[in-house]
Amino acid sequence: MNTKVIAYLLAFSLLLGVSDVAYGASEDTRYLVKSSSGFWKKSFGVRHEFKEGFTTDLTDWQLRVAKVFGVEVVPVHKLYILPESPVVQTGQANSNDTTGKRPLPSPTRPIPSDSLPWGIRAMYNSDPTLVKTSGGADVNVAVLDTGVLANHPDLTNRIAQCKDFTSPKTPVINDKCEDKNGHGTHVAGTIAADGGSDGKGIYGVVPEANLFAYKVCGTNGSCWSDDIAFALKTAADNNVNVVNLSLGSDTESTLIKDAITYAVSKNVLVVAAAGNDGPYVGSIDYPGANPNVIAVGAFDSIFDIAEWSSRGLNSESKSYVVEEKDIEFAAPGVNIESTWKDGGYVILSGTSMATPHVAGLAAKLWQVDADDPDSATRELLHLPQFSTDLLPPGDDDASGFGFPHL
Numbered sequence: 001m002n003t004k005v006i007a008y009l010l011a012f013s014l015l016l017g018v019s020d021v022a023y024g025a026s027e028d029t030r031y032l033v034k035s036s037s038g039f040w041k042k043s044f045g046v047r048h049e050f051k052e053g054f055t056t057d058l059t060d061w062q063l064r065v066a067k068v069f070g071v072e073v074v075p076v077h078k079l080y081i082l083p084e085s086p087v088v089q090t091g092q093a094n095s096n097d098t099t100g101k102r103p104l105p106s107p108t109r110p111i112p113s114d115s116l117p118w119g120i121r122a123m124y125n126s127d128p129t130l131v132k133t134s135g136g137a138d139v140n141v142a143v144l145d146t147g148v149l150a151n152h153p154d155l156t157n158r159i160a161q162c163k164d165f166t167s168p169k170t171p172v173i174n175d176k177c178e179d180k181n182g183h184g185t186h187v188a189g190t191i192a193a194d195g196g197s198d199g200k201g202i203y204g205v206v207p208e209a210n211l212f213a214y215k216v217c218g219t220n221g222s223c224w225s226d227d228i229a230f231a232l233k234t235a236a237d238n239n240v241n242v243v244n245l246s247l248g249s250d251t252e253s254t255l256i257k258d259a260i261t262y263a264v265s266k267n268v269l270v271v272a273a274a275g276n277d278g279p280y281v282g283s284i285d286y287p288g289a290n291p292n293v294i295a296v297g298a299f300d301s302i303f304d305i306a307e308w309s310s311r312g313l314n315s316e317s318k319s320y321v322v323e324e325k326d327i328e329f330a331a332p333g334v335n336i337e338s339t340w341k342d343g344g345y346v347i348l349s350g351t352s353m354a355t356p357h358v359a360g361l362a363a364k365l366w367q368v369d370a371d372d373p374d375s376a377t378r379e380l381l382h383l384p385q386f387s388t389d390l391l392p393p394g395d396d397d398a399s400g401f402g403f404p405h406l
Contacts, residue, residue: 033071034074077256110343110344139364148211162174163215177213182346185338188213188356189338191356226255236266272295297398297400330398334349336354381404
């Protein structure tokens with residue numbers, strides 16, 4: 001019997017009973033199959049297609065089949081969301097419940113401890129007369145994270161698009177972005193919370209921006225790089241202007257790297273967390289370490305860099321030129337209050353919390369009339385009138401150009 005016939009017989013056996021197990025897998029079973037063959041796509045199933053091949057979840061049996069027939073497969077990287085601190089609840093949607101069971105809806109609207117958190121005020125130059133924020137109209141900001149509570153009072157009018165890239169059986173589900181973790185909702189609130197229709201909620205940097213809520217991470221905070229990469233491409237193809245990535249990994253994913261290159265070619269500005277592995281030089285995470293991405297570190301309310309905020313290699317590169325593994329900015333990232341998955345509010349710390357401050361500012365200053373609006377906006381943020389140098393002075397490993405704000 002020739003090799004081709006054997007291959008068809010083996011593939012047929014996969015289709016009969018093994019593929020369904022693969023698609024339902026929750027362990028580290030995701031692989032990039034480096035082939036464009038329709039035969040292998042049909043045999044293994046396709047999650048996402050890329051120029052290098054396609055991704056899918058494979059069982060041990062399928063991996064053995066691939067090896068026998070010389071099909072190259074490589075594991076798909078995982079990334080993780082980057083909160084540094086435990087959740088501190090401030091405004092609870094159902095504070096009347098004391099049973100420990102699933103609470104009933106409360107008739108009382110949760111109220112944040114501060115409608116203008118200290119980080120938001122800092123972005124607005126700590127203006128003591130500030131009552132609410134403004135800006136971001138007609139600018140599209142994508143949050144690639146654990147999802148977003150789309151019916152949160154302070155976010156519901158901001159949601160322009162909602163997609164889930166994490167379902168094991170369906171690669172992309174439209175109009176669904178449920179957030180069972182809370183991280184993505186928190187990030188989204190810092191960017192675009194609009195206080196709600198009653199004005200009693202919290203405000204983000206740009207309360208008029210359009211939010212594209214792309215769920216790319218699971219409830220446990222882990223995120224497959226192929227889902228992130230495909231979501232990045234989707235964002236670029238859907239006219240997103242700014243992408244927020246409050247997630248990271250010690251190693252670079254080629255899938256995400258290629259997707260960033262594609263997004264930048266479409267004039268998308270990508271902003272990512274530097275990571276929480278400091279204070280060690282060079283501890284910056286990817287994709288923030290990619291020079292095509294704005295990497296953001298974190299500081300506290302007295303403008304001291306958080307010890308845990310990852311550092312770049314700025315001291316070893318050319319000053320004020322963004323290179324591989326450079327930190328570009330630092331922003332408020334310690335004790336940040338924002339929206340939460342239950343309709344209330346919580347306080348979190350991390351470079352994940354710093355990143356949306358910069359993404360929001362980029363949306364507010366978006367240079368829509370420039371030939372390359374992403375590059376023009378990024379260069380604008382570098383200017384001394386927008387970025388204040390932080391200690392230590394100069395283009396340092398912790399804060400790069402400094403703190404960008406109005």
